[in-house]
């Protein structure tokens with residue numbers, strides 16, 4: 001059996017394989033370094049926790065709630081601030097044999113630009129823009145739901161960095177393609193799709209909201225069908241420009257990941273499933289390799305976007 005090539009060039013970032021550990025689900029990755037059996041070289045990249053210009057304490061607890069087939073979170077972008085990440089955290093983690101991608105957010109366009117500038121002078125391989133976090137009152141969802149505003153964020157980040165920019169799209173929109181088109185015009189190099197869907201949980205006996213923030217982002221298996229459709233839609237817009245998609249939303253195993261690749265993803269992300277199985281990234285990469293070998297595909301590119309209509 002031939003050995004398939006798992007490497008992908010994602011928006012100029014050379015990934016050893018297409019599997020990415022998603023933002024907010026491994027912090028800055030340092031727990032992984034202590035995890036027996038985990039191999040950094042066997043994940044393509046790690047997206048670091050969402051980082052803002054100044055430190056944030058996040059939302060009031062509880063910040064996480066379990067639902068029937070997914071999880072709600074309202075962390076509210078707790079992070080130590082961009083300068084701390086660049087000066088104190090990155091020097092400890094940038095030797096890992098994987099790519100690190102910053103995930104940035106801001107309260108206004110200038111802040112996005114400033115955080116991008118701070119990460120520009122750092123070893124991260126790229127910058128993912130979170131325009132879709134639903135938990136931040138000051139902007140968050142608003143940035144990602146209006147194509148004009150989303151484009152302005154991408155422009156501000158573009159001015160702040162020469163590194164590849166990945167725009168992380170929100171599913172909480174009427175038509176994700178209009179936001180994707182605006183981001184392409186503004187200079188994005190890649191997309192992440194999708195971020196969490198807005199949701200709420202209620203404690204009936206108490207008559208109370210479960211989350212301290214009332215609303216949160218739904219992730220995990222519950223959102224996979226929504227995410228597949230949104231990736232497929234974004235692919236239609238991004239493909240003519242050669243702009244790659246990091247598909248994500250409920251991926252738990254390599255078959256899930258392969259479905260996202262067929263729908264148009266060049267890279268795939270695992271997030272919520274890491275809370276159940278922190279080794280899932282390594283396992284998904286292995287499963288993709290086995291599938292390529294079994295089916296005779298030489299590369300991920302040869303599978304990306306190959307979804308066919310149902311045969312009669």
Ligand SMILES: Cc1cc2nc3c(=O)[nH]c(=O)nc-3n(C[C@H](O)[C@H](O)[C@H](O)COP(=O)(O)O)c2cc1C
Nearest residue numbers: 022023024050073130195219220249250270271272
């Ligand atoms: C606890 C938690 C924290 C998250 N924090 C961030 C964040 O800081 N920035 C961001 O862009 N996405 C964040 N996300 C969204 C994930 O990166 C991912 O896009 C989403 O959960 C869908 O993938 P999944 O179903 O595999 O988790 C977070 C998700 C969870 C569950």
